[in-house]
Amino acid sequence: MPAGSGEAVAVTVPEQERRRECELATSAVRRAADVCRRAQSELSAADSRSKADRSPVTIADFASQALICAWLEEAYPADPVVGEESATALREDADLRGRVVALVAGALAEPVAEERVLAWIDRGTAERPTRGRFWTVDPIDGTKGFLRGQQYAVALARLEDDRVEVGVLGCPRLERDGTAGVIVRAVRGEGTEWLPLDGDGASRPTSTRRVENLDELRLVESVEPSHSSHRATRRIAERLGVRSPSLRLDSQAKYAAVALGLADVFLRLPGRSSWREWIWDHAAGALVVEEAGGAVSDARGRPLDFGRGRWLTDCRGVVAAPRDLHRTVVAAAADEVARRLR
Ligand code: AMP
Numbered sequence: 527m528p529a530g531s532g533e534a535v536a537v538t539v540p541e542q543e544r545r546r547e548c549e550l551a552t553s554a555v556r557r558a559a560d561v562c563r564r565a566q567s568e569l570s571a572a573d574s575r576s577k578a579d580r581s582p583v584t585i586a587d588f589a590s591q592a593l594i595c596a597w598l599e600e601a602y603p604a605d606p607v608v609g610e611e612s613a614t615a616l617r618e619d620a621d622l623r624g625r626v627v628a629l630v631a632g633a634l635a636e637p638v639a640e641e642r643v644l645a646w647i648d649r650g651t652a653e654r655p656t657r658g659r660f661w662t663v664d665p666i667d668g669t670k671g672f673l674r675g676q677q678y679a680v681a682l683a684r685l686e687d688d689r690v691e692v693g694v695l696g697c698p699r700l701e702r703d704g705t706a707g708v709i710v711r712a713v714r715g716e717g718t719e720w721l722p723l724d725g726d727g728a729s730r731p732t733s734t735r736r737v738e739n740l741d742e743l744r745l746v747e748s749v750e751p752s753h754s755s756h757r758a759t760r761r762i763a764e765r766l767g768v769r770s771p772s773l774r775l776d777s778q779a780k781y782a783a784v785a786l787g788l789a790d791v792f793l794r795l796p797g798r799s800s801w802r803e804w805i806w807d808h809a810a811g812a813l814v815v816e817e818a819g820g821a822v823s824d825a826r827g828r829p830l831d832f833g834r835g836r837w838l839t840d841c842r843g844v845v846a847a848p849r850d851l852h853r854t855v856v857a858a859a860a861d862e863v864a865r866r867l868r
């Protein structure tokens with residue numbers, strides 16, 4: 527504040543502010559991931575439902591979105607949040623609603639009114655703003671993996687116009703250096719780091735793996751063949767001369783694996799050319815790979831466009847790879863793209 531001015535002058539320090547956002551987002555993701563972990567170990571058939579698009583949703587998806595939105599409401603009350611879930615189904619389903627509220631109350635360690643929980647969840651149903659800042663959240667990315675007892679991620683990102691500025695992925699079942707459960711996070715322009723999900727272990731920088739020969743590449747793809755064609759990945763791997771079989775992980779844990787050097791190339795080749803990619807399925811993941819030294823594009827090599835809707839604009843599949851190899855991988859994918867994604 528200038529001396530003697532008598533009034534506060536707002537000084538915005540973008541880097542510092544983004545670092546603060548990243549810390550806050552990390553706390554929110556931690557709290558949500560904790561609830562997901564507890565719920566995953568105790569899940570019964572009564573805890574999940576099928577959505578209109580036939581994709582599954584569980585009490586943990588709702589509780590995770592409620593907790594993250596509550597956190598954002600306190601820290602950034604003016605920021606819109608574009609999330610995957612809404613409370614509509616819970617308003618009509620008292621049994622499920624009760625389970626979600628109990629889960630949230632358990633996480634907060636205090637009673638909480640039903641309406642409050644529903645309002646938090648619905649904070650995540652904001653219109654996607656055409657300009658300016660907003661957050662996007664996938665409270666459980668990879669719900670199918672979550673239900674199988676396998677990988678999933680809690681994904682939170684802060685965007686400005688079409689740029690992802692901060693991205694945080696909580697991956698409770700991903701392991702790095704003997705640490706089970708990691709957070710992988712990035713602030714634009716500042717690199718990617720990882721830290722244990724539990725405890726107060728220090729964060730460490732991470733980067734994509736250096737690969738000298740294409741045959742050493744390790745690919746990673748979806749577990750669900752309906753989300754990404756395993757056959758297409760196999761053909762691309764053959765074209766590149768890759769020797770080892772592809773790793774299969776649900777969720778944005780695939781982006782995290784590339785940023786951590788556990789895999790080198792993430793390929794997503796949806797079987798349905800009409801499939802549109804949601805922004806919350808890619809925002810945090812794309813930033814952590816880019817800031818770790820990778821490049822991310824759609825399968826045709828075009829940049830991911832976060833600039834318009836709740837979907838990535840005109841996006842067909844995804845290729846994430848170390849920057850120096852990205853072009854080579856896109857070229858190797860061209861035939862498969864021509865066959866199924868144009
Ligand atoms: P993954 O963990 O790679 O299987 O991706 C999970 C994401 O796949 C979910 O968040 C969905 O948004 C998305 N998804 C659902 N159905 C499809 C589909 N038919 N094709 C491609 N992606 C899909």
Ligand code: MG
Nearest residue numbers: 664667668807
């Ligand atoms: Mg998702």
